[in-house]
Amino acid sequence: MSIKTRLLLSYIAMIIIPVVLFGLVASVLANYFWGGQLGHEREAGKPFFRDTLNKRDELFAGVTFMAKYAPNQLTNHDMLTETDEQLKSVGGALIVTKDGNVLFASQSIDSMELPEYMREQTDPHSWKQFKKSGYTFDTYEFTYGDQSKGKLYFLANSFPFIQTGIYFSIAMILSLLVIVALTNGVLTFLVSRNILRPLYALKQSANEIKEGNLERPVQLNRKDELGELGEAFEEMRVRLYDSIRLQLQYEENRKQLISSISHDLKTPITGIKACVEAVQEGIADTEAKRDKYMKMIAIKSEQMDRLIDELFLFSRLDLNKFPFHFEEVDLRVYMVQFAEELRLDPRMHGVQILYDEKHDIPITVMADQEKLHRVLMNIVDNSLKYLDKEAKLIRLEVESGGGDVIVTLSDNGTGIEKEAIPYIFDRFYRADPSRNSAMGGSGLGLAIVQQIVEGHGGRVWAESESGSGTRICFSLPDLKKVGGDTV
Template sequence: MKLKTRIIISFFIIVLEPLLFTGLAFWAFSEYQFGVIEEQYGIEDPTYKSLSNTAEIVNHLSNEQAEMMQKVAEEEPYKFEDIVYLDEMNKELQEMHSYLLVKEGDRVTYYGCENYPAEVVKRLERYENFNSGSSDSVYMGGRVQALVKQISFQTDTVKDGSAFIISNIFETLPQLKELFKNMLVTVIVILSATALGLTWWIYRGVIAPLDRLRTATRRIKEGDLNFSVSTEGVSEIADLCQDFEDMRRRLKENAEEKVVFDRESKELISNISHDLKTPITAVKGYVEGIMDGVANTPEKMERYIKTIYNKANEMDRLINELTFYSKMDTNKIPYTFNKIYVTEFFDDCAEDLNVELSAKNVEFSYSNYVEPEVMVIADAEQIKRVVNNIVSNSLKYTGDGKQKRINLRVKDVGDFIQVEIEDNGKGIAAKDLPNIFDRFYRTDASRNSSKGGSGIGLSIVKKIMEDHGGKVWATSKENIGTVMYFVLRKYQEVPVNE
């Protein structure tokens, strides 16, 4: 759910939910209190309108006592001179928020309130003898604000007696007080529950994911990338969490790649340093021999100079590999693609290899099964680098004391030219075969120092072939030999529609 949608829903919940539940609570409480009022006060079918009219309710509450007193006035008027009777009636009226006041002429003989109601007595003069009946009241305005019912009586000694039921119209029914109290508590509970619910909802959808993002940011700041950020919360926050998780994974991959790169660079420098040290030591020794006059014959001098030349070529090859390696990582290999006749190109390669391998006492054979007119689009220099790297790697791991042999075959396989370079070395174990084109991977770590090499020869081969749109792979049998394969797509003229 989007944050905008959640905010809109929250707004309507804040407005509507309290109203709805408050209305339901008011209806439930009022129905209950209506029943209590009807049972306790005898008000039939009370309504919200009647309850809102306090004067009507108060007037109705004292009707029964007024009727009883009217009957007493007619049948036993002398009771209005009986203080015990008057106290009993006053006690009943007090429960109805009223009190009793009795006058005999102008003299007040009984009043049922705590303090003498002088203001009421003074204002009663205008209401006396209104003869309104037992069930009706007269409103007394001014500062008194009361309802008055008058019951007239006469005795042998009292010719002009009146009993007044005075009701305070500002008194609220206990049931209404209870209703208001319950509604107040209910409203507070509803608002609190709504606020807590919405706070939890917003917290779960927004604040909690942001807290996790802040924690994740702090961990990244401290260099810890070994965790994950779950995608949750509102839509916008979930998208942010997903982007953050993608960023964390990328940072972790970059950090791991940097560790690998640093390790490979150190290994490359170590390998190159080791391999350069050997020919440099040899060159230094032979130069010192020449300087010291050890090469005192033309034959020795020629052999010394030839050895120095070969060692210099070896160092040049290592430096070229290092240069190529740096360009390979930045994808800045300077390719020069041209049309190349396959037969002519590999005939030249075979001739150069034959001279080089013969000098190393290595048997070499060459077979070409491709028609002279077949061409490929390739960089001749880099393809020659591929062949030389494979051959160099093959010679490096040919068993000691065994006549070394290299076979070069070039075949036409449909739309591709397939080149095969076979040796009779120790072979490669099946578990190592898938990894031989990885950088710095060696099948036997124990032979690293003795065999030397930068460890990137075959990875360079793989890179060059991928950039040519071809591929390279190998098959091998231990103690028998290895065959390296690489393929190049043939160049085909596209016919022009006439």
Template structure:
């Protein structure tokens, strides 16, 4: 649920749920109070809600049974209301209902169990004088100014004597029940509000505060450089989406941090390797220079040999520095490619001609076979692709086996949408554990820095980067001790498709 919907729902819950719970609580309280009221005053009829909002109804119900008996007695034996003993008995019964009896006979006060004076009774109880034998004047109940509920019967006997019999009940009798009910109502409102607030607070804490606390903990972990944790699953609301985004950010930061650590390690290895690779030719150059200065090379032949060796070492250093410069620019995408459409067969024919001269000087046999025709074109940067070919051939030449006739084969095939170039050699080969990592930057398969192969470990990394920038593929097959085959695939040029930027 979205956060805004949760807030809307919370607002509705704050209004509707307390109202529903209060109505239920009020119904239970009224029923319970009505039951207690009925039991306290021995009321036989049902007592409902009107008992508590209408004082007259409540007090009238208290003496309704006795009042009905008085009506029946007035109809059958009206003379009994002049018997003092009978009146005392009736008054005693009314006292159990917290009521009093007042009887007038022909306008004269015959019996009074109240605390009111005669004058007060004149105002409290109006007299019913216009009655006939066999008829009854029932005034019902009415509320007087003295805080009482009064019910009066007017009737006469056979001799024409007029009776006015009244039941007087104080209104204060129902006040304790009303006060108790109001107290319970207030208590019910407080409980309902507390329960509703507690449920809402728990819900909000669970859906909002708890995820925020988890986010806070996660930010503290990231601040301390700890990325090895996982954000717990949350809902689909805005905060839940924020947690998911935070988890994605954590993974990216973790990857970047690990990549940076790896890069730092590789750079340290590079500095160490380059320092070694530069120090080795520098040491040799220094030695040969000292030999020339000290006159050790005392013949023209020795001097020429020393100078040629110095030149070779300088070339090695220059090549190493050039590799570092090229890789740095490739790694930061600062090498400007110039793509052109060229014939794949003609291009590799030219490359092989240049390579064959160097391989002849190194006494390495070259076997070149092209299975392409001139209609096969590729979109490449000739200079950078030549660097790929030279690095692959140089790598093969570097790892030839001493005492074995070196052989390098180059085969080119037309394979559908690609031009497939294979570079094979009969060198040392690559161990299976190293084969998948040979294109990693700064990775070297030889552990000893004293081996004659040397190298910075970035030659094949340069190759891979250039090939990928050409939207091509490169991989290697090798058998340790027998040789290695490099596979290079370049996409063909398509007339109706822009194969590479700047290639028409």
């Protein structure tokens, strides 16, 4: 559920829940304040105060009926006392006068004298009259049987109802405020906790990243906007971790590169220096010895030149500053020419070069012929260093399938240990622990092969077993499969 939806639901809940709770509380308060008013049980289905008013009106109507049709009954003190008891239970009172004199007054009236405000005959229902005595009153004039004038005063004490109503209103207002405050407080707490908790987790992760700890993953396990933020944060952490790790690897590679260059340059320089010292100190005292030392200097210089050349080439390839000049190449024809070139190379004396043409169908690729030649020669040079058998063999193969052209160069040399295979394409890597460069290797040949092949959109790999020879393969995109058979 998204945060937007959660907030919308919380807003709706902040309206609905207080309304429902307020309705329940109002019902409870109404039953509490009005249900048992004046010590009487209310009738089922009717509020008590309405029952009270109705009963009081009925008693007043009965007394009025008696005054109209049986006025002499109003002189019966027992009957009036009984009626007064009934009126008292509903907040009413009665005063009966005869010729202006009080004949009967309810016990709730303080004196037998007719109150002054009743004599003034002002509006009997005014708030002014109610404030004076706590009663409102109504009158009814009648005539006794002896023709004397009588008057009834019906008094209604509404103060308990008004007081109860005030308390009830105050209780309702306070209840509403408490309900709204509690509802908003609880919902705000729940929603804010749901939002703040992942934010605290992100803050903690940010502090750890600031301190350099990038190994702890950020896992919010949410499907909302904060979950998306957490995923983005986790992706940032992973990228930073990989970037720093790659930077450290680059730094390590740089140190290794400097060490390797120093080592591989120092060996021929040491040889050259030794030869020069031999000539200077007169050790080479014959023409034959001088020629020997000069040839050694030339060989060491060539090794240095080749190392520097391969290092320069590798660095340009690594920085993507060595341009490729692609063109359509029939790889079948190209490999035939390369095989013939190898057979004419003096270094291949005693090495059998085999190239099996399995078909005559052209195999076309987009390639830089010069760099492709460098790839093949580097692989061949690597094989030459490890050909240790009498019948030395290098086999060339080309096959097309699955959208790629696979070129394979295999030999019957010493092979490569299984654990060393994943590293042979690393710069300056040599399988021999001593890093002896007497065999003429720079340690960059196969690394250059990988860079050039990947620059062509292919990949390179090796298959080998110790003592059984080595197969180095690389793939190039088949132009016919990529662009269609019309190419």
